[in-house]
Structures are given as C-alpha cells and as structure tokens.
Amino acid sequence: MISPDQDRRIPVTLLTGFLGAGKTTLLNYLLRQPEMARAAVLINEFGTIPVDHHLVTRIDDDLILLDSGCICCTVRSDLSRSLTELFMRSLRREIPPINRVIIETTGLADPAPVIYTLMEDFFVAERFRMDGVLTAVDSTLAQEQLARHPEPVKQVVMADRLLLTKCDLADAGQLEALGAVLSRLNPGAAQLQLRQGELQPAAVMGCGLYDPGGKTREVGDWLAEERVREAARQHHEHAHTHHHDPDRHDALVHSFALTFDTPLPWAFFADAMAALLESRGEHILRVKGLLNVSGDPRPRIVQCVQHVMYPASSLEAWPETAPCNDRRSRLVFIVRDLPKTVVEQAFAMFCGVRDQG
Numbered sequence: 001m002i003s004p005d006q007d008r009r010i011p012v013t014l015l016t017g018f019l020g021a022g023k024t025t026l027l028n029y030l031l032r033q034p035e036m037a038r039a040a041v042l043i044n045e046f047g048t049i050p051v052d053h054h055l056v057t058r059i060d061d062d063l064i065l066l067d068s069g070c071i072c073c074t075v076r077s078d079l080s081r082s083l084t085e086l087f088m089r090s091l092r093r094e095i096p097p098i099n100r101v102i103i104e105t106t107g108l109a110d111p112a113p114v115i116y117t118l119m120e121d122f123f124v125a126e127r128f129r130m131d132g133v134l135t136a137v138d139s140t141l142a143q144e145q146l147a148r149h150p151e152p153v154k155q156v157v158m159a160d161r162l163l164l165t166k167c168d169l170a171d172a173g174q175l176e177a178l179g180a181v182l183s184r185l186n187p188g189a190a191q192l193q194l195r196q197g198e199l200q201p202a203a204v205m206g207c208g209l210y211d212p213g214g215k216t217r218e219v220g221d222w223l224a225e226e227r228v229r230e231a232a233r234q235h236h237e238h239a240h241t242h243h244h245d246p247d248r249h250d251a252l253v254h255s256f257a258l259t260f261d262t263p264l265p266w267a268f269f270a271d272a273m274a275a276l277l278e279s280r281g282e283h284i285l286r287v288k289g290l291l292n293v294s295g296d297p298r299p300r301i302v303q304c305v306q307h308v309m310y311p312a313s314s315l316e317a318w319p320e321t322a323p324c325n326d327r328r329s330r331l332v333f334i335v336r337d338l339p340k341t342v343v344e345q346a347f348a349m350f351c352g353v354r355d356q357g
Contacts, residue, residue, distance in 0.1 A: 009129040010087075012101045013204050014114050017136030018145050018152035019107030022165035025197035026136060027104055035201035039100040040090075042082060079103075079114060080121045087127050101128065102204070108151050111158040112306045119308050132207035135159035139170040139193075142178055146185075156182060157253050157285045157334050158305070159189045160207045168195040185253055186334060188288065252337040253285070258344070259357035260329040263294040266312075272350035273302070273309055276343060281307030283338035289331035290315075290324055299324070302331065328356075 017023050030036055089095045103114060111133050118130045135155045138145070145152045156162065162182055167175060179191055192203055269291065277284060289302035298314040318327050333343060340355075347353055 007129065009127055010098060010101055011131035011205070012083075012103065012114075012118060012128050013131050013207075014103050014105065014111055014133045015136065016105045016109055016111050016133065016155045016159075017107065017163070017165075018138070018142075018149065018155060020141070021107065021136035021138045022197055023104050023107075023136045026163065026165065026194070026199040027102065029197045030102075030199045030201065030204065033201050036100070038096065038098050039102055040086060040095075040098045042079075042086075042101065042103045079117050080124050083117075083124050083128055100131075100204075110151070110154060115305045116308050119310060131205070132160040133158050134161050134163055134204065134207065135189075136163045136165050137178070137182065139164045139167050139175055139178055143181060146181065153185065153253055154285065154336075156189075157186045157336075159186060161203060162186065162189050162191045163199065163203070164191055164193045165197065166195075167193045187255055188332065188334075253334070255332065255334045256340045256343075257357055258329075258331045258333070258347070258355045260292075260347070260351075260353045261356050262353060263292045264329060264351050264353065266291075266293045266296075266300070268351045269293070269347075270309075272346045273304065275350065276346050277304060277307050277309060280338055280342065283336050284333065285336055286334040287331060290329065291331075292327050292329045299327070330357075 015023055015027060027041065031039065031041070083101070086095075086098070086101070090098050105111070105114070115130055115133075118124060118128055135158070137152075137156065142152065146156070164175070164178065170178075175193065182189070182191055190207075273287075284304065284306060287302065287304035291300040291302050293300050296314070298316065299318050301313050301315065303310040319325055324330065333340075335343075344355055347355075
C-alpha cells in the first residue's frame, strides 16, 4: 500500500452540480486563493465545435477548455486524452508544473465516468488519482430540481461533500428542509453552507476516497453507519405512510448499511461484489466499507462506484474508537431502485453471511 507521502500522482477533484448551481462562481473564488496557484482546471460544457485532436485548448495559466460536450456523453476516451495531454504539456514545461486538477462539469453530467476513467485508464491512473467529488447545490431551487430531474439526484448521492450555494438568499427554514432532504439522499456527505461563492481550499482537498494514511478523517465518519441506518429507517417509514409520485427520483434513491460479525474470506467477498457490480452496477451508486478479512489482522478498505471496485487497501490497525473498534465488517451502500434484500442475497450465497446490524 502506498502512503500519501509516497503517492506522487496528481489529485483530481470533480466539481459538479445541476444547471445554475453556481459552480463557476465557486471556481472563480477558489482559484484566487494562493493554495490553488498550481491547479489546472478542465472546463466541460456543451460546445458547438466538433471534436478533433485539439481537444484541450489553452486559455491562460489556470484554465483549460474541454470543449467536446458533456463528459458523460462523449465517451471516456475524450477525458483520458485531455488528462494525458495536460500531463505531457506539463512534463515538457509548455505549461507551469501542476499539483492538482479540478474538473468542472456541465450541469447535466454524471460523475461516474470521470471516476471510472481515473481508475481504468492505465496511463491516467498511473499519473492521476481521484481526490473527491464536490457537488454544488442551489439552496433556493434544489428541492424542486431534485423532485423533477434525475441528474441532480445522482450528483448529490455521488458527492463526498455537498456545497450549499446561495445560502445568503435562502431563509433558515429552506436550509433546514434542504439539509434534511440531502441527508436522506446521502447521509455520509458533509454539507457546507456557502455564501457569495466563497469556497475555501480546505473544502477541496482530501474529501473523497478514504485515505488510509490520512489524519483528518475518522473511519466512523467516513462510513457514517449510524446516519445511514437512521436515513434508511426514515426512508422505510416514509415509503409506507405516503403515496409517492413515481417521477420523484428521491423515492428510488436510498442507503443502507450491512454489518457482519464473522471474518470473511477475501476471495468469496470479492466474488460477491463482482457479481453485484456486474449485474446491478447501474443501480449501485456508491459503496464504502471496512472489512474483517479471514487471516488478516488489518481492516481492509472497500470502495466501489457503479460497476467499478477500487483496488483494495488496508489500514495499519483497527480504529480504537467506536463503532469500528469492535472489528465487525461494515458496508454502506447508496443505491437507486435496488432492494437491500438483493444485496443481502449475494453475500448469503457467496459468503454464507447475513446482515447482523
């Protein structure tokens, strides 16, 4: 396992959010901060110019235009070529050295293909690493947008941090109601209330994939197991006491946690996850977990996005604080239109275990 100090790959932050959420305002403020002096930015918007080999166009020392249309609509090869050309230009000293990449997506983009590219493209994965998904949420319009459109729902549930924009234009009641909706959709994501687009660099760095060597995040917070269980309970109660409009997307997105008391053979667990991701990957938005593996004294970190399972890594030791100090395996799923029983059946079939939470 490579420690953060040894990992020389360039961290990539994905800034997403629905149309009009204020992503560009956030980005403009962020880039004025001295900590972002060596950050490169890929701007992804719908363009009228056909795609050609000049995919990445130089704007200035900070901004690069990715004008091939929406990232999730133009096949992952476009993003791969963009990052490759960016790296090579920096290597040839055609542009200043970079220490971070921020990708601002169109408001209709799906974050998953970006994450997949950073994992599966060999050249890119050797030089860049995913450092988190930030989703901008318009605090004045988000509840209506979440009810009417599938894109912002997916952007919210894929986020590592939720940036509530335009909070100076919303009242306390709006913010409280929105916070409750976002907590049901993504209990594990921190919610940051922003005013006038003031986004600090600390909100960007190290917010995503759990860093085994990091000192700023507790495992319990990362898993957010209790928040997930409470959100699942509320989702269940709400579903059985209200009639849902079938077009309301948040009725289909929910989270749940699985807990296993006994250590699991890694091969059997990997087979179970592979079967789930292959057959139901489009319904599995995020998976986070800490696993007690048979014969391994260290806890193994499990992270998945849709069809992709990240390479496994391990903590040096089990956490000393609750809830993870009991050494039980814990998995948190955020899914869309996927019953918990389907996931439980996979682990019962391959590993012979059932949820004991």
